[in-house]
Amino acid sequence: MIDMNQIVGSHDIVMITLDTLRYDAAALEVENCPNLCRGEPWEKRHTPGSFTYAAHHAFFGGFLPTPATTDKSEHVRLFHSKHTGMKTHPATWLFDTPDIVSGLQQEGYRTICIGGVIFFTKKVPLAKVLPSYFQESYWRMTFGVTNPRSTEHQVNHALKRLEKAEANERLFLFMNVSAIHGPNHYFVAGAKKDSVETQRAALRYVDGEIGRLFTKLRERERPVFCMVFSDHGTAYGEDGFEGHRLAHEVVWNVPYREFIV
Numbered sequence: 001m002i003d004m005n006q007i008v009g010s011h012d013i014v015m016i017t018l019d020t021l022r023y024d025a026a027a028l029e030v031e032n033c034p035n036l037c038r039g040e041p042w043e044k045r046h047t048p049g050s051f052t053y054a055a056h057h058a059f060f061g062g063f064l065p066t067p068a069t070t071d072k073s074e075h076v077r078l079f080h081s082k083h084t085g086m087k088t089h090p091a092t093w094l095f096d097t098p099d100i101v102s103g104l105q106q107e108g109y110r111t112i113c114i115g116g117v118i119f120f121t122k123k124v125p126l127a128k129v130l131p132s133y134f135q136e137s138y139w140r141m142t143f144g145v146t147n148p149r150s151t152e153h154q155v156n157h158a159l160k161r162l163e164k165a166e167a168n169e170r171l172f173l174f175m176n177v178s179a180i181h182g183p184n185h186y187f188v189a190g191a192k193k194d195s196v197e198t199q200r201a202a203l204r205y206v207d208g209e210i211g212r213l214f215t216k217l218r219e220r221e222r223p224v225f226c227m228v229f230s231d232h233g234t235a236y237g238e239d240g241f242e243g244h245r246l247a248h249e250v251v252w253n254v255p256y257r258e259f260i261v
């Protein structure tokens, strides 16, 4: 079990949300994701929100996806607000701010957001809310859902920013990966619409790009603790449902992993 009190302060921290990735799609691609999975399976979890805006508010509030098991004793949280009066686990890191981003900032972390989907574009007031949690936030048209090479552009931007970072500076780097969100049919030649198949192809593409980020992070002075998970899944016609922001198991079940880079 990860003891977050040993991580915060001594490690750089990376959080990557693979926007819209379904648990079942991810589970079928473990062998094809050497960077994200390293041969280990995804953990099945339940997301606290059925779409990007709701889920990310929960994540930044310290509520990561919950293990999809009925044994509550296994549900040890990495982050928890201090002074709530609730009993917390010794491995949980307690923050005394409204959210983990400002909590990590208070611990001397530089907080950086690389945006992806529409809620990170900063184009309208609503789309500035999530990026405003961070000291620095970036979004470019090329990071968005319509660009078939979005992850390449997002990773390139992260690498450029890491070049400029002091080797001993504490970093909290958050990235919202947009490629797996619809439209993703262009990851399969000839496909006309999004499906589990095209989402799986998008995930393979993302894994191929994210390796460069991990290589760069390994050059950092501090070890890097990384959390990778989806914010919600999406329906491709199951029981008549399409999309997300609805209550269906293909939306609520999400893949989760945490590891030292």
Ligand SMILES: [Zn+2]
Residues within 6 Å of the ligand: 019, 020, 051, 052, 053, 117, 231, 232
């Ligand atoms: Zn999302």
